[in-house]
Amino acid sequence: LRLGDLIGLLGLGSVAIGFAFQDIFKNFLAGVLLLLNEPFQLNDQIIVGDFEGTVEEISIRSTQIRTYQGERVVIPNAIVFTSPITVLTDRPFxxxxxxxxxxxxxxxxxxxxxxxxxxxxxxxxxxxxxxxxxxxxxxxxxxxxxxxxxxxxxxxxxxxxxxxxxxxxxxxxxxxGLVIPYPIRTVYLFDQQDFQDRIPTSRAA
The missing domain is CATH 3.30.70.100 (Alpha-Beta Plaits)
Structure with missing residues (x-):
């Protein structure tokens, strides 16, 4: 290999490594920002996207919540950081x-x-x-x-x-004695002989 080929190979390798570790770097940076800003804390009950539960762990890579059904959900920090978060226990009421x-x-x-x-x-x-x-x-x-x-x-x-x-x-x-009503539907029945929709064919008719 010539020097130029070696430099080009190293450049392509660094680009490939950058793409491969892109998500890891994003989650790492998002985790650091979450730990610094503290939008929520451990044992807070939050809603992130379609998931709702109690925060059990906030790590560098992911945030883990326990749903009310007992399931553990691991959410990448990049998703947590860029998604709207509802903190249900932020206030005492x-x-x-x-x-x-x-x-x-x-x-x-x-x-x-x-x-x-x-x-x-x-x-x-x-x-x-x-x-x-x-x-x-x-x-x-x-x-x-x-x-x-x-x-x-x-x-x-x-x-x-x-x-x-x-x-x-x-x-x-x-x-x-107050009534809580249920939905009511009224149906009226008409005699079709008295209510004809046809167009008369003659003046006599």
Whole structure:
């Protein structure tokens, strides 16, 4: 080999090595930036792309999360660094919006008072920030309300309190005689002899 051939071979080799290790370098650099910036920490519950779970490990190459179904997901740091991340446990409280529909014959002032008392008595609903109760629209079969309440941020606590709030709202409506309607469809039957769509063929007809 001549000197020029050797230099050219080394140049091609360095390019090939660069392409081969491109993803490794990207993940390494992204891992360093994640460790420096700390957008989330160990034991935080996050959403990255299609994955949601608890952060178990943040290494130089990847971030590992444990899903709520018990599965471990290893995500390359380059994907974590360039993807939108939702940190569910970044604050000490988290809001849940729960809808409930009431019959159109419901006296709304009374209904709001019943729902408000029901939510206040649920263990796990935080006093601060205070919960909100709004009427949001007229549905096909009901007047729709939304209860916006706050709980501790971890997923298990959110699910537990949501179940208790739903039970409390249903029991309060039953005691107060408030109806939570299901979708209703009304069908009208016509006598086709009285409603003819054909075009008359003559003036007499």
């Amino acid at each position: 988290r809001r849940t919006d729960l809808e409930i529909g009431l019959d159109y014959n419901t006296p709304l002032p009374k209904a709001l008072e019943v729902l408000r008392e029901a939510v206040q008595g649920v263990e796990g609903v935080l006093a601060e920030p205070p919960f909100e109760l709004d009427i949001v629209g007229f549905g096909d079969s009901s007047i729709n309300c939304v209860v916006r309440y706050w709980t501790r941020p971890r997923k298990a606590e959110v699910r537990r309190v949501r179940t208790q709030v739903m039970i409390a709202l249903k029991q309060a409506c039953d005691r107060a």
